[in-house]
Amino acid sequence: MFSKVLIANRGEIALRVLRACKELGIQTVAIHSTADAEAMHVKLADESVCIGPPSARDSYLNIPQILAACEITGADAVHPGYGFLSENARFAQILEEHKISFIGPSAEHIRIMGDKIAAKQTAKRLGIPVVPGSEGGVDSAEDAKRVAAEMGYPVLIKAASGGGGKGMQVVHSEDKMELAFTTARSEAAANFGDSTVYVEKYLEKPRHIEVQVMGDGKGHAIHLGERDCSLQRRHQKVWEEAQSPALNSEQQNRIGDICAKAMQGLGYSGAGTIEFLYENGEFYFIEMNTRLQVEHPVTESITRIDLVNEQLKVACGAGLDIRQEDIKFQGHAIECRINAENPETFVPSPGKITYYHPPGGLGVRVDSGVYQGYSIPPYYDSLIGKLIVTGRNRVECMMRLRRALDEFVVDGIQTTLPLFRDLVDNADIANGAYDIHWLEKYLASK
Ligand code: ADP
Numbered sequence: 001m002f003s004k005v006l007i008a009n010r011g012e013i014a015l016r017v018l019r020a021c022k023e024l025g026i027q028t029v030a031i032h033s034t035a036d037a038e039a040m041h042v043k044l045a046d047e048s049v050c051i052g053p054p055s056a057r058d059s060y061l062n063i064p065q066i067l068a069a070c071e072i073t074g075a076d077a078v079h080p081g082y083g084f085l086s087e088n089a090r091f092a093q094i095l096e097e098h099k100i101s102f103i104g105p106s107a108e109h110i111r112i113m114g115d116k117i118a119a120k121q122t123a124k125r126l127g128i129p130v131v132p133g134s135e136g137g138v139d140s141a142e143d144a145k146r147v148a149a150e151m152g153y154p155v156l157i158k159a160a161s162g163g164g165g166k167g168m169q170v171v172h173s174e175d176k177m178e179l180a181f182t183t184a185r186s187e188a189a190a191n192f193g194d195s196t197v198y199v200e201k202y203l204e205k206p207r208h209i210e211v212q213v214m215g216d217g218k219g220h221a222i223h224l225g226e227r228d229c230s231l232q233r234r235h236q237k238v239w240e241e242a243q244s245p246a247l248n249s250e251q252q253n254r255i256g257d258i259c260a261k262a263m264q265g266l267g268y269s270g271a272g273t274i275e276f277l278y279e280n281g282e283f284y285f286i287e288m289n290t291r292l293q294v295e296h297p298v299t300e301s302i303t304r305i306d307l308v309n310e311q312l313k314v315a316c317g318a319g320l321d322i323r324q325e326d327i328k329f330q331g332h333a334i335e336c337r338i339n340a341e342n343p344e345t346f347v348p349s350p351g352k353i354t355y356y357h358p359p360g361g362l363g364v365r366v367d368s369g370v371y372q373g374y375s376i377p378p379y380y381d382s383l384i385g386k387l388i389v390t391g392r393n394r395v396e397c398m399m400r401l402r403r404a405l406d407e408f409v410v411d412g413i414q415t416t417l418p419l420f421r422d423l424v425d426n427a428d429i430a431n432g433a434y435d436i437h438w439l440e441k442y443l444a445s446k
Pocket of ligand 1: 156165166206232436
């Protein structure tokens with residue numbers, strides 16, 4: 001096992017990784033910007049290194065500084081968490097060149113999946129069903145029109161290097177293509193430094209269902225079931241659950257097996273998530289994330305497997321000793337992403353937490369790096385914690401979630417807790433009857 005892991009992240013995920021390392025007896029190194037000197041993960045780590053000013057570009061994305069922190073502390077591995085450098089193939093490669101383990105897949109697999117066109121082609125080759133669309137990138141509005149005419153409108157123009165739900169353009173008819181195409185290209189160039197775009201059939205009422213996978217890099221790979229992340233705002237997940245209220249166990253196993261086989265074929269190493277849209281009983285691959293995801297705890301709750309612990313074991317070469325038949329899905333779990341934001345306008349609300357009381361009790365988990373008296377800096381994303389609730393079934397889970405939300409107190413800043421208190425009492429949510437557009441429509445009607 002590794003002797004010392006440097007955690008190249010901040011917030012709740014830095015703490016999550018730190019906890020897994022501590023349980024395995026691994027020393028931890030926190031890195032932080034000057035804005036995060038008082039962060040919980042810094043206080044709890046065995047060592048910490050300040051790597052730069054608040055701006056992420058100069059700190060959490062600063063590869064030379066992070067390498068220097070590894071050298072100074074003698075860390076033998078880096079866990080990148082999610083976001084920041086977690087899907088940066090160059091970072092993974094540089095670490096490898098310095099004989100420091102990157103806790104994640106190979107640089108090559110990160111690179112393939114980071115290019116959505118290459119990812120789709122690879123997925124197709126591995127037997128994963130994909131969304132119908134252009135064969136590769138499209139270079140002109142004329143090309144895009146041709147592809148759209150074959151598939152039928154509406155279509156979606158997406159950035160090959162896209163992420164975070166940015167830069168997508170829905171096109172409902174041919175006369176709107178010209179403008180949408182130009183906009184999509186320039187947004188792609190501005191946001192991702194790559195103007196390549198492609199065209200995909202726009203699915204009108206899908207659910208977002210993703211499959212958690214783990215591989216050992218030597219051809220053994222398993223799936224850990226699905227998560228339903230259909231409740232989204234601006235293509236960003238807000239509420240996630242496992243198991244999906246929309247799938248029966250036959251559908252669950254079918255898509256899980258397809259993903260596990262594909263990862264065996266690829267020789268994938270570490271944790272990953274294969275994302276699908278699901279409509280009329282069919283799955284359509286949209287992308288693969290080659291890292292731990294924000295919503296991984298719902299999978300941990302129904303499988304009782306610690307995904308970070310498994311990541312560490314795979315990365316150090318100890319292998320993956322879980323077989324598919326060892327995994328049993330039990331009960332139901334829901335995660336609410338608690339953001340420091342106005343619950344109606346979603347405007348960020350950084351500042352000092354004057355009172356903090358997280359909920360507790362059976363089946364309640366709070367993953368958060370905040371504490372009473374902590375000041376949320378304005379420089380980073382607004383996720384301040386995740387409430388994950390588990391029950392023997394979905395009904396029990398919802399009852400427990402309602403209770404846990406009532407107990408949760410965060411004063412001094414605004415949070416999205418009131419939104420979840422509304423959602424948990426909503427009839428559509430209670431029935432599991434929602435698609436990826438449900439939340440936007442609900443917010444617009446409030
Ligand atoms: P990103 O990497 O930017 O998050 P994704 O490809 O994962 O982009 O898509 C994010 C979200 O956008 C999906 O969860 C879904 O809500 C929506 N979306 C993506 N592709 C399609 C599509 N072909 N049809 C309808 N909605 C889509």
